[in-house]
Amino acid sequence: MTKMTDTQTLILTRASxxxxxxxxxxxxxxxGAAAKMAVGRMIKLGWIEEVEANLRRDEPLWRETGDGHGTTLxxxxxxxDAIGIEPVVVRTMAGLRDAKPEAIAAAQRPGTKQAQLIAMLQRPEGASIAEIAEATGWQHHSIRGAISGSLKKKLGLxxxxxxxxxxxxxxxLSSS
Structure with missing residues (x-):
């Protein structure tokens, strides 16, 4: 396993x-060159990736592509995962990149019932209303409302x- 530097740990922790x-x-x-080296190494290790920047959201640019677009990291x-963030949370947050800022903030709070609901729905076997009710203490109609309103409409899952x-x-939760 590759040993992570303090800089790499800091970049990933802030990104999370x-x-x-x-x-x-x-x-x-x-x-400058130090940033290029650090980012290049992290890309090579698969810890970060370059994606097209959403300029409408004023995402910071890593580099310009020359065609009026740019990339971010x-x-x-x-x-x-290398810094100990659970994969369930990572997949959910990655899917929220184009969501509304308030939806992203809500989903980032670990330990909430919404985070628990998302984790249950991401299991390969999924979850029934009864199982979710037992785990969260919610009423059945509240669970259906959370799935329809919070997850589907607000978060776009x-x-x-x-x-x-x-x-x-x-x-x-579908993987797409």
Whole structure:
């Protein structure tokens, strides 16, 4: 396993707290050739990646592509896993890059019932309303409202459901 430097740890830790896991801006004092080397190494290790910047959201630019567009840097699942961030949280936050800022902030609060709901729906077997109610203490209508309103409409997540004979209706978060 590759040993992580303090700078790499700082970049990934800050990215984990930003909407969409944005790795920019880089730590103060890291610029020029040193920034290029640090970022290049992290890209090579698969800890961060270059993606097209959303200029409408004023995302910080890593570099301009020359055609009126630019790229920004985001932390990958592997990068956040390297600093101990749970993969469930990473996948959810990566899917929120284009969501509304208030939706991103709500989903970033670990330990909340919403985070618990998302984790249950991301399991391969999904979760039934009864299972979610037992885990969260919510009423059945509140769970359906959270799935429809918070997850689907507000956060833009894709939730699927299927009826199983042994468990009833089971909901899952789609990986797309």
């Amino acid at each position: 707290a930003r909407p969409g896991n944005l790795a920019l801006p880089l730590p103060e004092g890291l610029h 985001i932390a990958t699942e592997a990068g956040l 894709t939730v699927t459901s299927e009826k199983l004979a042994e468990r009833g209706r089971v909901y899952k």
